[in-house]
Amino acid sequence: MRHQPAKLDEIDRKLLALLAEDSTQSYADLGEAIHLSAPAVHDRVKRLKRDGVIRATVAKIDGCKVGRTLLAFVLVNTKNLVSTKRLLTLANVPEIEEMHTVAGDSCVLLKVRVRETEGLEELLGKIQDIEGVDGTRSYIVMSTFVERGPDPYL
Amino acid sequence: MRHQPAKLDEIDRKLLALLAEDSTQSYADLGEAIHLSAPAVHDRVKRLKRDGVIRATVAKIDGCKVGRTLLAFVLVNTKNLVSTKRLLTLANVPEIEEMHTVAGDSCVLLKVRVRETEGLEELLGKIQDIEGVDGTRSYIVMSTFVERGPDPYL
DNA sequence: TTTGAAAAATTGCGTGA
DNA sequence: TCACGCAATTTTTCAAA
Numbered sequence: 001m002r003h004q005p006a007k008l009d010e011i012d013r014k015l016l017a018l019l020a021e022d023s024t025q026s027y028a029d030l031g032e033a034i035h036l037s038a039p040a041v042h043d044r045v046k047r048l049k050r051d052g053v054i055r056a057t058v059a060k061i062d063g064c065k066v067g068r069t070l071l072a073f074v075l076v077n078t079k080n081l082v083s084t085k086r087l088l089t090l091a092n093v094p095e096i097e098e099m100h101t102v103a104g105d106s107c108v109l110l111k112v113r114v115r116e117t118e119g120l121e122e123l124l125g126k127i128q129d130i131e132g133v134d135g136t137r138s139y140i141v142m143s144t145f146v147e148r149g150p151d152p153y154l
Numbered sequence: 155m156r157h158q159p160a161k162l163d164e165i166d167r168k169l170l171a172l173l174a175e176d177s178t179q180s181y182a183d184l185g186e187a188i189h190l191s192a193p194a195v196h197d198r199v200k201r202l203k204r205d206g207v208i209r210a211t212v213a214k215i216d217g218c219k220v221g222r223t224l225l226a227f228v229l230v231n232t233k234n235l236v237s238t239k240r241l242l243t244l245a246n247v248p249e250i251e252e253m254h255t256v257a258g259d260s261c262v263l264l265k266v267r268v269r270e271t272e273g274l275e276e277l278l279g280k281i282q283d284i285e286g287v288d289g290t291r292s293y294i295v296m297s298t299f300v301e302r303g304p305d306p307y308l
Numbered sequence: 309t310t311t312g313a314a315a316a317a318t319t320g321c322g323t324g325a
Numbered sequence: 326t327c328a329c330g331c332a333a334t335t336t337t338t339c340a341a342a
Binding site: 003004005006008013016019020021022023024051052053054055056057058059060061062063064065066067068069071073075088091094095096097098099100101102103104107109113115139140141142143144145146147148149150151152153154 | 157158159160162167170173174175176177178205206207208209210211212213214215216217218219220221222223225227229242245248249250251252253254255256257258261263267269293294295296297298299300301302303304305306307308
Binding site: 192 | 338
C-alpha cells in the first residue's frame with residue numbers, strides 16, 4: 001500500500017532527520033554521524049527513495065528573495081463536492097503552494113504566496129469566480145517562526 | 155536588507171525552478187537545460203546560496219511513510235501579544251511543521267502532522283494549557299493536492 | 309563564461325559477518 | 326540480510342584565459 005508506513009529502524013530515522021535538514025552532506029560525512037560507511041549510507045538512501053520515504057530532494061527557495069513577499073492562507077467554502085472539484089483546476093496556479101481539502105463544511109485550504117496585496121486580491125477573484133464557491137476567509141501571515149518538513153521520529 | 159528581493163535574471167529563475175523540483179541533477183545536466191557550462195551553473199548556484207535565495211537543500215519526507223498519518227491546520231486564538239509569545243515556546247515540538255502569526259484577531263496558525271487523532275488531541279491540550287489561549291479551531295486534511303515551495307517566476 | 313584538469317564524491321561489486 | 330573495503334566512474338570545483 002502506498003500509504004502504509006515503511007519499516008524504519010532508528011538509524012533510518014536519524015538519517016532522514018539529517019537529510020531533511022541538509023541533503024548536501026556527503027555520504028562520508030553522514031556515515032560518520034551515524035557510524036556507517038559511505039556505501040552503507042548510500043544503500044539506505046537508495047532504499048528510502050525507492051520506498052518513497054524520501055519523495056524528492058529539493059532546493060528550499062526564499063519567497064521574499066524571488067519577489068513573493070506576501071504569504072497567506074485562504075480557506076475556501078464550497079457548496080458541495082462538485083464545486084470543490086472545480087476548485088482543483090487551480091492546482092497549477094503558480095501562487096498556490098499548497099492545496100488541501102479539509103474536513104468539516106466542504107472546505108479547501110490554500111497556502112498562497114503572492115507579490116503584493118494586489119496579487120492576493122487577484123487570486124481571490126479567480127477563486128470566487130468559480131461556480132459553487134460560497135466565500136473565502138484569508139489569513140495573512142505576519143511572521144513565520146517554523147517552516148519545515150515532517151519530523152521522522154515517532 | 156534581508157527581505158529585499160535579490161537581483162535575478164531569467165536564467166536564475168529557470169535554474170531555481172529546476173532545483174526546487176529536483177536538486178539531485180548534476181551541474182552538467184542543469185547546464186544543458188539552461189544552455190550553460192557546468193562551472194557556470196555552479197557559480198550561479200553558489201551565488202544564489204550566498205544571497206539566501208536558496209535557503210537550504212533538503213530531502214522531502216513522506217509524512218505517512220514515517221508514521222505521521224494525520225495532517226491538520228490549527229488556528230489558535232490568543233488574548234494578546236504576550237500570550238502569542240508564550241505560544242512560540244512550542245516551536246520545537248516535533249509535531250509542529252509550520253508556525254505563523256497571522257493578521258486579524260491575534261491568531262497563530264499551525265500546520266501539524268501527528269500519528270493519529272489522539273496525537274492531535276494531545277497537542278491541542280498542550281496548546282490550550284498555555285495561559286492566554288482563548289481557543290483553537292482545527293482543520294483536518296483529507297487530501298493534499300498541491301504541496302510545493304515558492305514559484306521563482308514573477 | 310568557457311575549457312581543461314585536479315580533487316572529491318558517488319556508486320558497483322566482491323567479500324565476509 | 327546488511328555492512329564493509331576497494332576501485333571505477335562521475336561529479337564537483339579550481340584554475341587560467
